[in-house]
Amino acid sequence: MAGNKGLTSPQEDYSRWYNEVVLKAELADYSPVKGTMVIRPYGYTLWENVQEQLDRRFKETGHVNAYFPLFIPMSFLEKEAEHVEGFSPELAVVTHAGGKELEEPLVVRPTSETIIGYMYSKWVRSYRDLPILINQWANVVRWELRTRLFLRTSEFLWQEGHTAHATREEAMEETLRILDLYADFAENEAAIPVIKGIKTERERFAGAVASYTIEAMMGNGWALQSGTSHFLGQNFAKAFDIKFLDQNNQLQYAWTTSWGVSTRMVGAIIMAHGDERGLRLPPRLAPIQVVIVPIWRQAADGKAILAKAQEIATALKGASVRVKVDDREQYQPGYKFNEWELRGVPLRIELGPRDLAANKVVLARRDRPAREGKTTVALSDLTTTVQSLLTEIQASMLSTARAFRDAHTHSVSSYDEFKEYLASEGGFFRVYWAGSNEDEAHIKEETKATIRCLPFDQPEGEGTCFYTGKRTNQVAIFARAY
RNA sequence: CGGGGCGUAGCGCAGUCCGGUAGCGCACAGCGUUUGGGACGCUGGGGUCGGAGGUUCAAAUCCUCUCGCCCCGACCA
Numbered sequence: 272m273a274g275n276k277g278l279t280s281p282q283e284d285y286s287r288w289y290n291e292v293v294l295k296a297e298l299a300d301y302s303p304v305k306g307t308m309v310i311r312p313y314g315y316t317l318w319e320n321v322q323e324q325l326d327r328r329f330k331e332t333g334h335v336n337a338y339f340p341l342f343i344p345m346s347f348l349e350k351e352a353e354h355v356e357g358f359s360p361e362l363a364v365v366t367h368a369g370g371k372e373l374e375e376p377l378v379v380r381p382t383s384e385t386i387i388g389y390m391y392s393k394w395v396r397s398y399r400d401l402p403i404l405i406n407q408w409a410n411v412v413r414w415e416l417r418t419r420l421f422l423r424t425s426e427f428l429w430q431e432g433h434t435a436h437a438t439r440e441e442a443m444e445e446t447l448r449i450l451d452l453y454a455d456f457a458e459n460e461a462a463i464p465v466i467k468g469i470k471t472e473r474e475r476f477a478g479a480v481a482s483y484t485i486e487a488m489m490g491n492g493w494a495l496q497s498g499t500s501h502f503l504g505q506n507f508a509k510a511f512d513i514k515f516l517d518q519n520n521q522l523q524y525a526w527t528t529s530w531g532v533s534t535r536m537v538g539a540i541i542m543a544h545g546d547e548r549g550l551r552l553p554p555r556l557a558p559i560q561v562v563i564v565p566i567w568r569q570a571a572d573g574k575a576i577l578a579k580a581q582e583i584a585t586a587l588k589g590a591s592v593r594v595k596v597d598d599r600e601q602y603q604p605g606y607k608f609n610e611w612e613l614r615g616v617p618l619r620i621e622l623g624p625r626d627l628a629a630n631k632v633v634l635a636r637r638d639r640p641a642r643e644g645k646t647t648v649a650l651s652d653l654t655t656t657v658q659s660l661l662t663e664i665q666a667s668m669l670s671t672a673r674a675f676r677d678a679h680t681h682s683v684s685s686y687d688e689f690k691e692y693l694a695s696e697g698g699f700f701r702v703y704w705a706g707s708n709e710d711e712a713h714i715k716e717e718t719k720a721t722i723r724c725l726p727f728d729q730p731e732g733e734g735t736c737f738y739t740g741k742r743t744n745q746v747a748i749f750a751r752a753y
Numbered sequence: 754c755g756g757g758g759c760g761u762a763g764c765g766c767a768g769u770c771c772g773g774u775a776g777c778g779c780a781c782a783g784c785g786u787u788u789g790g791g792a793c794g795c796u797g798g799g800g801u802c803g804g805a806g807g808u809u810c811a812a813a814u815c816c817u818c819u820c821g822c823c824c825c826g827a828c829c830a
Binding site: 357411496498604608621 | 754765779787788789790791792821822824826827829830
């Protein structure tokens with residue numbers, strides 16, 4: 272039996288598998304309002320670990336956290352033409368409060384560029400007030416038509432960074448610094464390889480001059496935009512009058528950026544690593560890194576084994592390992608093995624009478640199939656072995672994900688070939704591209720694939736556009752996307 | 754909003770055609786035996802059959818209206 276009992280195989284029905292994993296692993300549950308979800312403790316702890324690692328990186332690069340309000344005057348949204356056009360279809364608007372109709376409707380923030388722009392205009396007078404490097408952790412609301420747990424919910428959690436700078440160069444540097452930061456997080460914490468690139472006009476954030484993205488490949492070959500960093504130019508500065516006197520006493524508009532990673536990242540972790548047994552969590556983010564499953568035949572053994580399990584747990588905690596002893600008596604070991612595998616715990620310690628007698632334990636790696644992933648280790652070496660195994664699993668998960676992505680990245684030279692491969696294999700398509708906005712729209716209409724980005728990693732030489740046949744030196748990444 | 758499907762115990766479903774007063778599996782509770790890859794036995798608790806109205810001696814079942822959810826298409830972190 273390959274998979275977890277009762278779990279749909281990802282090969283058979285990927286989206287069903289995804290939903291089941293989220294629900295059965297107790298990451299989240301549906302909430303009564305359509306399109307909203309409850310993030311359960313296990314899922315929330317995972318999110319907290321994402322937060323912690325991102326937040327650490329923000330602070331290291333000079334950013335500070337603040338909080339801006341949930342409600343935004345409707346008129347603010349309207350100040351930036353593209354912005355309001357982009358967001359108006361999905362706004363939740365409060366028209367009544369305190370028992371009467373409001374004079375001006377309040378928008379529940381879909382993102383906070385506008386209210387933050389408004390505040391920045393109050394705070395900025397001189398080049399000496401710049402840069403402003405603020406991040407906020409918040410919830411936002413976008414009334415989506417089709418929702419999916421973690422990937423697209425009407426309300427979601429995220430961080431949004433909003434910075435203002437004196438020069439174009441500085442703002443652009445910031446935009447790219449954050450993109451690198453996101454990529455570093457994705458690869459080194461989430462073990463998800465990403466492609467850095469710039470969005471085409473069609474996919475650009477409403478109101479931005481340029482949008483940059485990290486794109487990750489999910490287990491079904493689809494792309495997931497996992498973080499974005501926007502260079503906003505002076506668009507919002509002009510809309511909100513963020514002006515300062517420069518060193519030459521000249522009045523200038525500030526240059527702003529915004530960037531975000533959301534709870535969608537949890538979806539990325541699920542889909543980039545999950546398998547037919549369920550979730551596989553990268554050790555650096557896993558709420559539980561090691562689970563200890565005690566095993567005993569006779570009640571008399573139980574006490575000693577549980578005591579030893581606790582002793583091991585204490586030792587591991589002392590070494591900063593997130594460990595849990597599964598001391599539930601109503602479940603058998605086999606059940607627990609499967610359950611913790613479903614929930615993605617990277618490493619399991621099995622401790623039975625034989626082990627106790629020999630001063631050993633069995634270690635089982637989640638990233639390797641049943642027997643292959645099991646080793647026996649002496650108790651005296653346990654802590655160092657666990658630590659090195661966690662490091663190894665983390666690295667192995669990244670390289671496995673990278674190998675998977677590379678194996679599912681194709682380069683095609685004609686549109687027919689593209690369509691054929693997209694239908695049969697899926698995955699990413701790294702192709703020479705000289706098409707127009709309309710060409711892109713047409714391809715999307717016919718194949719549902721979109722340009723995920725124009726990757727930073729561009730070829731040296733020229734090639735022929737797979738769609739238009741024109742010569743070009745630009746490549747694009749096409750894929751089906753969430 | 755267009756197309757398709759579904760609402761019966763916490764979950765998954767049967768029962769609906771052909772009306773007779775609700776059942777199965779899992780889960781849950783108690784007791785006992787079990788425990789190295791999803792144990793078993795016995796006992797037990799749990800239902801306004803999505804909602805409202807109608808037909809009928811009698812409605813989960815037939816009729817009318819309604820509400821909600823899921824999947825597929827047009828937008829998005």
